[in-house]
Amino acid sequence: MELKRLKHVVALADEKNFARAAERVHLSQSALSRSIQAAEAELQVQLFDRGTTEVLPTPAGSFFIDRARKLVFDSNCLQRDIELYRSKQIGELAIGVGPFPAATLLPMLMPELRQNFASVSLRVEVNNWEYLAQHLRAEELDFFVADTRDLPPDQDLDIDLLARQSGGFFVRAGHPLLNKAGRLPADILDYGLASVRLPQAIRKALAQLLGLPAGAALPIALECDDVLTLKRAALESDTILAAINAAVADEIQRGLMLPLLIAGIPNMHSEVGIVSLRGRSHSPVAQFVIGRFKELAELHARQ
Numbered sequence: 001m002e003l004k005r006l007k008h009v010v011a012l013a014d015e016k017n018f019a020r021a022a023e024r025v026h027l028s029q030s031a032l033s034r035s036i037q038a039a040e041a042e043l044q045v046q047l048f049d050r051g052t053t054e055v056l057p058t059p060a061g062s063f064f065i066d067r068a069r070k071l072v073f074d075s076n077c078l079q080r081d082i083e084l085y086r087s088k089q090i091g092e093l094a095i096g097v098g099p100f101p102a103a104t105l106l107p108m109l110m111p112e113l114r115q116n117f118a119s120v121s122l123r124v125e126v127n128n129w130e131y132l133a134q135h136l137r138a139e140e141l142d143f144f145v146a147d148t149r150d151l152p153p154d155q156d157l158d159i160d161l162l163a164r165q166s167g168g169f170f171v172r173a174g175h176p177l178l179n180k181a182g183r184l185p186a187d188i189l190d191y192g193l194a195s196v197r198l199p200q201a202i203r204k205a206l207a208q209l210l211g212l213p214a215g216a217a218l219p220i221a222l223e224c225d226d227v228l229t230l231k232r233a234a235l236e237s238d239t240i241l242a243a244i245n246a247a248v249a250d251e252i253q254r255g256l257m258l259p260l261l262i263a264g265i266p267n268m269h270s271e272v273g274i275v276s277l278r279g280r281s282h283s284p285v286a287q288f289v290i291g292r293f294k295e296l297a298e299l300h301a302r303q
Contacts, residue, residue, distance in 0.1 A: 048239055098129060117288070165272065191238045
C-alpha cells in the first residue's frame with residue numbers, strides 16, 4: 001500500500017471525522033473517502049465504522065492503524081535523516097522546557113546558542129511535562145527538558161536523566177518564620193505554599209509531612225509554571241516558595257531570600273530529564289543543545 005494512503009488512514013483515525021482529516025491531509029472530503037475505501041478494498045477488511053458523530057476504527061482497523069502509524073513515523077524519520085545528511089545542519093529547532101530548567105539552564109544556554117548557530121530558527125515552549133509530551137508526540141518538538149517523575153513509562157519515549165538539582169523552601173528576608181524557634185512542617189500552611197506543578201510523589205510526601213489526613217490533597221496557595229511570578233510573590237508577601245536552589249541563587253546572594261530550614265523535611269531534588277521520541281534522530285544543533293543542557297545541569301549540581 002502506498003505511504004500516502006497510510007497517512008490518510010492515520011489522519012482519519014486521529015481526527016475521527018472525515019472533514020477534519022481531509023483538511024489535515026489537504027484533500028477534499030470525497031477524495032479522502034475514496035482513498036479510505038480503496039485501502040479497505042485492498043486489504044479486504046473494513047477499517048472504520050462510519051458512525052453518526054464519530055468515525056471509529058473497527059478491531060481490524062485498530063490492528064492495521066498501529067502498524068501504519070509506525071510506518072508513517074519511520075518514513076518521516078528517514079526523510080529527516082536524509083535532509084540532515086545532505087545539509088549537515090537543519091535550519092530549525094523546536095524544544096520544550098519545564099519551569100525550573102527554563103528559569104536556570106535556558107538563560108545560560110540561549111546566548112551561546114545564538115553565538116554558535118546564528119542561522120538556526122529556534123522555538124522554545126515553556127510548560128509542564130504533560131503539555132510538552134503531547135506536543136512531542138505530535139512531532140511539534142524535537143525534544144523537551146522537564147521533570148519526568150510523573151511521565152508514564154512509554155515505549156515510544158527515551159528519557160536521559162540530568163544531574164539532580166537540590167531544592168527546598170525559601171522565604172523573603174524578614175519573614176516571620178525565620179525568627180520562630182522549633183519550626184514545624186505544619187507552619188507552612190499558615191503562610192501558603194507557592195510552587196510549580198509538583199510531581200504526585202512530592203505532593204503526597206509533603207502532605208504527610210504537613211500532617212494532613214490520609215488521602216488529603218496538598219494545599220497549594222499559588223501554583224504557577226512561571227518561576228519569576230512565584231519568586232515575585234514570595235519576595236513581596238509571606239508566601240513560602242518551594243523551588244530548586246539554582247532558581248533562587250541570585251536572590252539569596254543578594255540577601256533578598258533565605259532558605260527556610262524545617263526539621264523533619266527531607267532533602268528535595270529534581271528529576272529532570274531530556275525526553276525524545278524513540279528512534280528520532282537529532283540534528284547537529286539539537287545534539288549541541290542536549291550536550292550543553294547536560295553540562296549546565298552538572299555545573300548547577302556541583303554548586
